[in-house]
Amino acid sequence: MAGLAEHENLFKRRCKWVNGPLIVGAGPSGLAVAACLKEHGVPFVILERSSCIASLWQNRTYDRLKLHLPKQFCQLPKLPFPDDFPEYPSKNQFMDYLESYARHFQLNPQFGETVLSAKYDSTCGMWRVRTAVGRRQAVGRKAEAEYICQWLVVATGENADCVIPEMEGLEKFGGRVIHSSDYRSGEAYRGKQVLVVGCGNSGMEVALDLCHHNAFPTMVVRDSVHVLPRETLGRSTFEIAVSLMKWLPLKTVDRVLLALSWMTLGNIEKLGIKRPSQGPLELKNTQGKTPVLDIGALSKIKSGEIRVVPGVKRFLHGKAELVDHRIIDVDSVILATGYRSNVHSWLQGTDIFNKDGFPRHPFPNGWKGSSGLYAVGFTRRGLSGASLDAVKIAEDIGRVWKEETRQAKHIIACHRRCTSQN
Numbered sequence: 316m317a318g319l320a321e322h323e324n325l326f327k328r329r330c331k332w333v334n335g336p337l338i339v340g341a342g343p344s345g346l347a348v349a350a351c352l353k354e355h356g357v358p359f360v361i362l363e364r365s366s367c368i369a370s371l372w373q374n375r376t377y378d379r380l381k382l383h384l385p386k387q388f389c390q391l392p393k394l395p396f397p398d399d400f401p402e403y404p405s406k407n408q409f410m411d412y413l414e415s416y417a418r419h420f421q422l423n424p425q426f427g428e429t430v431l432s433a434k435y436d437s438t439c440g441m442w443r444v445r446t447a448v449g450r451r452q453a454v455g456r457k458a459e460a461e462y463i464c465q466w467l468v469v470a471t472g473e474n475a476d477c478v479i480p481e482m483e484g485l486e487k488f489g490g491r492v493i494h495s496s497d498y499r500s501g502e503a504y505r506g507k508q509v510l511v512v513g514c515g516n517s518g519m520e521v522a523l524d525l526c527h528h529n530a531f532p533t534m535v536v537r538d539s540v541h542v543l544p545r546e547t548l549g550r551s552t553f554e555i556a557v558s559l560m561k562w563l564p565l566k567t568v569d570r571v572l573l574a575l576s577w578m579t580l581g582n583i584e585k586l587g588i589k590r591p592s593q594g595p596l597e598l599k600n601t602q603g604k605t606p607v608l609d610i611g612a613l614s615k616i617k618s619g620e621i622r623v624v625p626g627v628k629r630f631l632h633g634k635a636e637l638v639d640h641r642i643i644d645v646d647s648v649i650l651a652t653g654y655r656s657n658v659h660s661w662l663q664g665t666d667i668f669n670k671d672g673f674p675r676h677p678f679p680n681g682w683k684g685s686s687g688l689y690a691v692g693f694t695r696r697g698l699s700g701a702s703l704d705a706v707k708i709a710e711d712i713g714r715v716w717k718e719e720t721r722q723a724k725h726i727i728a729c730h731r732r733c734t735s736q737n
């Protein structure tokens with residue numbers, strides 16, 4: 316009976332056959348796969364829940380954001396950044412580049428379409444992808460559609476949902492509480508005591524921006540974090556690490572990075588920032604924890620303009636009680652507590668993703684599953700990892716597409732010959 320109901324639902328929804336792969340997400344990863352598919356002559360459909368490309372960059376980042384890796388590690392395949400881009404492009408420059416990338420390859424995503432579920436139907440050997448389309452309608456329900464496709468490319472990103480931790484007493488706090496993805500600038504916080512929870516790149520950069528706007532940030536470091544200078548001896552620390560990794564084992568590169576950081580930044584443990592026991596690159600590879608690439612927050616910590624405190628025990632009205640029992644005054648809270656993948660919430664019964672919505676197989680083997688399923692942009696290697704995935708996925712699909720097209724042409728030619736003979 317359930318099966319029958321499911322089929323009836325299928326007819327109520329708009330049902331569409333996709334000629335080629337269906338790509339979920341129009342961020343840099345989805346755009347990169349699509350551009351590479353174009354080069355292979357493979358048609359595709361891109362579905363994007365928001366109303367623009369790269370919504371993370373357009374709608375969920377602060378004004379002052381710049382890429383923190385040098386530009387050669389952040390451009391997408393087949394179209395380099397313009398020559399006049401600086402070493403670390405700004406958020407607006409990066410968005411302009413992505414817009415021109417989408418225009419150049421005529422990628423045309425379908426906006427306002429959220430994928431609700433996707434599952435492989437082994438009886439027809441196809442993916443069935445259910446979506447909610449457009450704005451909420453007057454009746455309170457969104458219109459739905461269903462797509463049927465041979466290939467499904469997951470490009471929804473490592474940062475699809477915000478992590479909002481449950482913190483005791485937050486409902487009693489009374490002041491403004493936002494996630495760092497809703498932070499644009501420190502303008503609204505001038506003169507205020509702001510508690511920044513989290514000390515990843517977002518926490519550090521939000522705290523720094525708050526200083527630039529004469530607010531008084533306090534940053535919560537509940538455990539440990541690696542801070543590396545963005546540049547060492549005038550060269551990008553990331554670039555140095557990439558060069559060293561060609562010759563040396565990861566653990567040795569980590570030791571070199573820590574020695575270089577010590578030279579540039581000094582002993583950060585004195586500032587209340589404990590370093591993890593694993594090295595920065597090892598930690599990034601094993602747990603996906605990105606080291607902070609410092610662009611100035613550390614000197615503000617040294618000068619006392621950013622205060623560092625240990626974990627928060629609970630919130631009180633206008634205050635926070637810390638795990639060391641201190642109670643501090645707080646006007647506003649910014650949760651720089653990170654992001655998570657949303658894949659587990661909509662993709663059903665697959666072999667490549669784990670319960671956290673990341674590929675089970677570590678880099679470089681996480682991009683391909685079975686039954687025409689692919690993952691792009693889940694390597695924990697930023698934009699350069701996404702580009703590598705995109706090239707491989709498009710090649711893989713392109714090969715099958717070419718073969719199937721050849722076979723189809725052959726069948727059509729045979730059919731024509733037969734009918735002309737009769």
Ligand SMILES: Cc1cc2nc3c(=O)[nH]c(=O)nc-3n(C[C@H](O)[C@H](O)[C@H](O)COP(=O)(O)OP(=O)(O)OC[C@H]3O[C@@H](n4cnc5c(N)ncnc54)[C@H](O)[C@@H]3O)c2cc1C
Binds near residue numbers: 339368369428471474
């Ligand atoms: C603040 C910040 C700065 C960063 N800076 C750098 C940097 O300098 N260098 C670097 O290499 N990396 C950086 N990163 C890492 C970042 O992950 C990449 O830059 C990049 O955005 C990843 O692209 P993506 O397409 O995989 O994911 P996203 O950019 O997140 O795109 C995924 C898209 O999928 C859409 N989507 C999600 N779920 C659904 C659904 N169910 N249905 C339909 N659409 C859906 C989203 O709306 C989104 O548009 C940064 C990340 C953050 C948060």
Ligand SMILES: NC(=O)C1=CN([C@@H]2O[C@H](COP(=O)(O)OP(=O)(O)OC[C@H]3O[C@@H](n4cnc5c(N)ncnc54)[C@H](OP(=O)(O)O)[C@@H]3O)[C@@H](O)[C@H]2O)C=CC1
Binds near residue numbers: 382516518537605653
């Ligand atoms: N300029 C740039 O290019 C920028 C790049 N980024 C990138 O965006 C991605 C996301 O970064 P980010 O948003 O910083 O997220 P991260 O996941 O890197 O950091 C989250 C932070 O929040 C802390 N945290 C989580 N829950 C709690 C809690 N309940 N109490 C206290 N602390 C908590 C974590 O601590 P713990 O480690 O103990 O779990 C960690 O310090 C990263 O890849 C980063 O590199 C971000 C900003 C700028």
Ligand SMILES: O=C(O)C(=O)Cc1c[nH]c2ccccc12
Binds near residue numbers: 383606695696697698
């Ligand atoms: O900024 C990010 O989120 C990235 O993932 C970029 C990145 C990839 N590998 C790294 C190693 C050290 C610091 C940042 C990165």
